[in-house]
Amino acid sequence: MPTPTYVAIAKTVLTGTATYVDFDSIPQTYTDLLIVASTRNDAGAGQQSIVVRNNKSAFSSARGLEGNGSAASSNSFANQGSVANSTFTSNTFASSEFYLANYTNTSNHQTSSTTTNENNTTTITTGIRATAAIDSQTVAVTSLRIANSVGSFVSGSRFDLYGIKNS
Amino acid sequence: MAAGATYEPIATTTLSGASTWTFSSIPGTYTDLIAIVVVTSTTGNSFHWRFNGDTGNSYSYTVLEGNGSAASSARSSSDTNINIYSGVGTANPSMFRTHIMSYAGSTNKTVLSEAANDKNGSGIVNRLVGLWRNTSAITSITGTTFAGTLTGTATLYGIKAA
Numbered sequence: 159m160p161t162p163t164y165v166a167i168a169k170t171v172l173t174g175t176a177t178y179v180d181f182d183s184i185p186q187t188y189t190d191l192l193i194v195a196s197t198r199n200d201a202g203a204g205q206q207s208i209v210v211r212n213n214k215s216a217f218s219s220a221r222g223l224e225g226n227g228s229a230a231s232s233n234s235f236a237n238q239g240s241v242a243n244s245t246f247t248s249n250t251f252a253s254s255e256f257y258l259a260n261y262t263n264t265s266n267h268q269t270s271s272t273t274t275n276e277n278n279t280t281t282i283t284t285g286i287r288a289t290a291a292i293d294s295q296t297v298a299v300t301s302l303r304i305a306n307s308v309g310s311f312v313s314g315s316r317f318d319l320y321g322i323k324n325s
Numbered sequence: 326m327a328a329g330a331t332y333e334p335i336a337t338t339t340l341s342g343a344s345t346w347t348f349s350s351i352p353g354t355y356t357d358l359i360a361i362v363v364v365t366s367t368t369g370n371s372f373h374w375r376f377n378g379d380t381g382n383s384y385s386y387t388v389l390e391g392n393g394s395a396a397s398s399a400r401s402s403s404d405t406n407i408n409i410y411s412g413v414g415t416a417n418p419s420m421f422r423t424h425i426m427s428y429a430g431s432t433n434k435t436v437l438s439e440a441a442n443d444k445n446g447s448g449i450v451n452r453l454v455g456l457w458r459n460t461s462a463i464t465s466i467t468g469t470t471f472a473g474t475l476t477g478t479a480t481l482y483g484i485k486a487a
Contacts, residue, residue, distance in 0.1 A: 221448050224396075232450075270420055290440070
């Protein structure tokens with residue numbers, strides 16, 4: 159059987175609220191990392207976001223691209239993905255994917271993310287958001303923190319971490 | 326019976342001042358292909374994809390991108406390649422993920438691509454859809470810079486449906 163190259167490293171499913179979720183002691187044996195997240199938070203209406211912090215530190219810079227069904231826009235986001243907030247229909251979660259390439263390198267790390275956040279109505283957070291974000295770290299990424307810009311993730315939010323190996 | 330691996334590396338190339346590279350002899354045993362390219366450029370220019378060495382006007386693409394202050398969209402028809410469009414960082418590595426659907430099938434080939442090219446204060450994020458109007462199975466993929474050279478890694482993965 160071939161050696162697995164797309165491996166589930168860790169999984170967190172919240173049973174209560176949490177302001178952030180950490181993945182610690184990430185093995186340095188993969189080439190890239192992928193986080194798949196299904197998220198909802200307890201904040202009210204507004205532009206809530208989530209951010210992935212490499213080694214639990216803020217990234218340096220990000221470009222965002224958004225479409226909400228009526229317009230497209232671009233911003234220098236302080237965050238990355240969007241999140242379903244408490245005004246959304248019950249049991250509705252946003253879906254996000256964060257791809258971090260060459261995380262063991264000791265050069266700046268680029269993360270590409272896409273979030274879809276649909277609620278059968280137009281709000282400030284619904285639609286599609288894509289981001290490119292870079293850190294200024296010169297060390298390998300050994301931990302990740304997925305945090306809210308405001309509020310806490312609610313029960314049922316899910317975070318899966320995968321490792322991808324190129325050989 | 327345990328399932329076999331469904332996401333496998335086919336080839337990895339280390340680029341060191343390269344202006345072109347090719348993934349060749351791609352087996353037709355997967356469902357889709359994904360190329361991951363993480364590179365810096367000597368000039369900041371983009372690179373493009375071609376399939377099976379085809380240099381004809383067989384390609385088209387539409388891109389949606391943002392630079393941190395404005396969103397825009399562009400397209401090209403009957404082009405000679407699929408331009409990943411965002412440029413490449415000169416100091417910071419840029420990342421590109423290109424998904425090629427049903428590459429071994431007998432339909433024209435569709436590509437979805439994403440670019441993460443934040444340059445720490447400027448840069449581009451984009452999403453792109455491309456088409457190669459050819460019904461042949463893809464057996465080779467070539468990346469080529471528009472100018473300058475690239476340094477970094479390029480990996481091709483195969484994805485198998487159940």
